[in-house]
Amino acid sequence: MSRHLLSVGDLGADGIDEILRVTDSFVEVSSRAIPRVPALRGKTVVSLFYEDSTRTRLSFETAAKRLSADTMTFGVSSSSVSKGESLRDTVETIEAMGVDAMVVRHSSAGVPRQIAGWVDASVVNAGDGWHEHPTQALLDCYTIRQRRGRVEGLRIALVGDVAHSRVARSDVAAFTLLGADVTLVAPPTLLPPSLAGWPVTVSHDLDEVIPKVDVVYVLRIQKERITDALFPSLREYTATYGLTRRRAALLADDALVMHPGPMNRGVEIAAEAADLPNAVITDQVANGVAVRMAVLYLLLGSGASLAD
Amino acid sequence: MPIDRPSTLVIRGGTVVDATGSRRADVLVRDGVVAAVAESVDAPAGATVLDAGGAVVAPGLVDLHTHLREPGREEAETVETGARAAALGGFTAVVAMPNTDPPIDSAAVVRQVRDLGATAVCDVRVAGAITVARAGERLAPLAEMAALGVRIFTDDGDGVQDSRLMRRALEYASALGVTLAQHCEDEALAAGGHMHEGEWSSRLGIPGIPAEAEEVMVMRDIALSRLTGGCVHFQHLSTAGSLALVAAARAGGLPVTAEVTPHHFTLTAADVAGYDPVFKVNPPLRGPEDVAAVRAALAGGTVDAIATDHAPHAQEAKEAPFDQAPPGMLGLETALALALTELDLPVERVLAYLSWQPAAVAGLTGQHGGPVAEGTPANLVVLDPAEAWVVDPARLASRSRNTPYANRKLTGRVRHTVLRGEPVVVDAEARR
Amino acid sequence: MSADDLRRAVTRIAHEVLERNHGVEGVVLVGLQTGGVPLARKLAAEIERIEGTAVPVGTLDATFYRDDIGLRPLLPEAVTDISFDLDGLTVVLVDDVLFTGRTVRAALNALNDYGRPRAVQLAVLVDRGHRELPIRPDYVGKNLPTARDELVDVSESGVRLGTVRR
Secondary structure: OOOOEOOHHHOHHHHHHHHHHHHHHHHHHHHOOOOOOOOOOOOEEEEEEOOOOHHHHHHHHHHHHHOOOEEEEEOOOOHHHHOOOOHHHHHHHHHHOOOOEEEEEEOOOOHHHHHHOOOOOEEEEEEEOOOEOHHHHHHHHHHHHHHHOOOOOOEEEEEOOOOOOHHHHHHHHHHHHOOOEEEEEOOHHHOOOOOOOOOOEEEOOHHHHHHHOOEEEEOOOOOHHHHOOOOOOHHHHHHHHOEOHHHHOOOOOOOEEEOOOOOOEOOOEOHHHHOOOOEOHHHHHHHHHHHHHHHHHHHHHHHOOOOO | OOOOOOOEEEEEOOEEEEOOEEEEOEEEEEOOEEEEEEOOOOOOOOOEEEEOOOOEEEEOEEEEEEOOOOOOOOOOOOHHHHHHHHHHOOEEEEEEOOOOOOOOOOHHHHHHHHHHOOOOOOEEEEOEOOEHHHOOOOEOOHHHHHOOOOOEEOOOOOOOOOHHHHHHHHHHHHOOOOEEEEOOOOHHHHOOOOEEOOHHHHHHOOOEEOHHHHHHHHHHHHHHHHHHOOOEEEOOOOOHHHHHHHHHHHHOOOOEEEEEOOHHHHOOHHHHOOOOHHHOOOOOOOOHHHHHHHHHHHHHOOOOEEOOOEOOOOOOHHHOOOOOOOOOEOOOOOHHHHHHHHOOOOHHHHHHHHHHHHHHHOOOEOOEOOOOOOOOEOOEEEEEEEEEEEOOHHHOOOOOOOOOOOOOEEEEEEEEEEEOOEEEEEOOEEOO | OEHHHHHHHHHHHHHHHHHHOOOOOOEEEEEEOOOHHHHHHHHHHHHHHHHOOOOOEEEEOOHHHOOOOOOOOOOOOOOOEOOOOOOOOEEEEEEEEEOOOHHHHHHHHHHHOOOOOOEEEEEEEEEOOOOOOOOOOOEEEEEOOOOOOEEEEEEOOEEEEEEOOO
């Protein structure tokens, strides 16, 4: 399992700490005029993105290139996907070309784990359905530490569509492993059917929670959720759960505002809130490359394992 | 290979167990019929002898719920290969589900499947669809199919969603002396789900199917049975709630029967944690309380049968992403052993659930399910309740490999199976 | 080497650096993590004492440039801190022990990604031999022949040899 990064739970608190520590060095590398080290020279990293996502894919590819690895991209509109080639055949073909790591994003939960059972290459989960997005959680932890010095003991509110959010699942796991106090704020229809085993508290009152937290993490809301009768309208959602200008003013002075992107300005987050000095959304993106460099380095550097 | 039915067969040294009880006896079979059951039987010259020393001799098992996939999905299974798997599992009769392609919703397709099963190593009975094309809109020609001997009708794979249509079907069927079997699943509640809704679906990020999707239809059909007097057989019940509803309905005297599957008394939603689609099934694997309820229902006798819901799928189909893979597991070759190994019940009760009780639900009493007595058809199984074995998917007779029990150690194995006097399985190997 | 020997070596090296480079102009010190860092700082302090002018000091972790084949990826011990442009400067790399030469070679590769120094010189406290690459120090505190599996321990209190714990 530690040949791969499939879920935050696999890392444990020590694994997360190790990645964040190594990230510091890669932040420094990325700040140089020539942001490149030869650490993964001769290794090949393939992006296997069955679900479109330019940002995450570019972030991983930049990370791989900065480590001097070779990269390949297998995008969703590629011919063999539309010819109906099975998932297993596709990944086995790619592996036969000689790759060291596969970065996989898919709309179905569990696909990275299935692939890890079929190939020798290291598999990195870049987002699988509603399940997890581990590197997002890692860069979120890094950003919080960067700004507040630690994650332990902070009160963090995760606001929005938790039920359908892989970012939320990974963040809950990571934040709680590092000792933060997590509150989910959402209407009942956007919470998972069962919170058994989730070390979180739940609130349906964002106004009550907002002044008390160190971090408010806003999740994207998708319009499709309206047709599923999960809430009646975007307007009602924004009124009850949006980080509006009024709510942003209730935040503590040093509280951070975070969002995994891309934002629906005016829906889950007001434009003004996104531009506050304590909104660290662009830091999140910047840190993403360094965190992914750390992950790739720890997986592929000298052929070893994460969090052994 | 031509059918090689010996004119005389002796099953020697076993303990005969059937609905009348248990006794040490040899069995003599002549021309496909049981000729004698006695302490000791002399084998006439030229008779085939089957050793049943240390074993139980019982009426052959009857599966109320098997998917043979032919016509239409022959890459997963055919009538011939499914029947062979059944025989190896100790079954002498199976009821083939109608969700084939084309579906079994007319006399023509009934005949087609019956003909495919004519030379099979198991008695292939055909279930017809309740609605045309299983689409849930119009009644299928039930009388026409019943005239060909069809005794069970179901849209299995789906439940009949329209309550008014289900009422009409029950009323119409009551004149035919047939049973309507229901795959209880309310599509609106279940929509989009791929596993049991609960702790594990929340953790794994897979859309869930709540227990209530099954229970609302169980409730409805109990009410319709009360309204119409029609017989309803509930297929593969999987939740504590469903079982409680059916127990109460039976206690109230309603003509309802129920089956449960081995996977619903041995596996739970936690088994989906690795995202292996081999564990994807409909109704889904449920929570520990539900598994406990299925076992309790079997211990307490509030269900009628164990059925396999044998559902073969080609390997490639079961390697798709979890939410895209078709639901279903193999079951014919492991059902008896799982019941003997995992349930804390004596052999006679296990056999009741797998042989004579399902035979009654299927209208096959007299032909299958025993008792093992002079003059009855020789549809028998010889099983060793103590033999240990390990499930090896590569050695299963089914054309498919989607068993969730790979490498599982089980106790209880079929030694011989006799179909109408022909030994189709001898020493755990199919003869043809 | 005792603590006093260490001190004297540092003083001597400081003088040698100044002599060779005709003063402190255009010279920077870069200490290799981790052993070379305190040494580089001592050297800089000594140079400033002698010459009256401060010399810039940076730190370099060359982990990502190493060519080791190991079972685990090596973790960097600290973050590199070179906050000045290296173009046209003379960089004096400082490390405590020179052994196979691989660390220095990795450091040379790393320096290239920070700019184009005019020259790179190497100052080490101890040269223990067993070079695997054509690397030679410009300034040496002491030549200390060792067996390959011996441990060389450098600390505030001096340099000691020991055997590898098995």
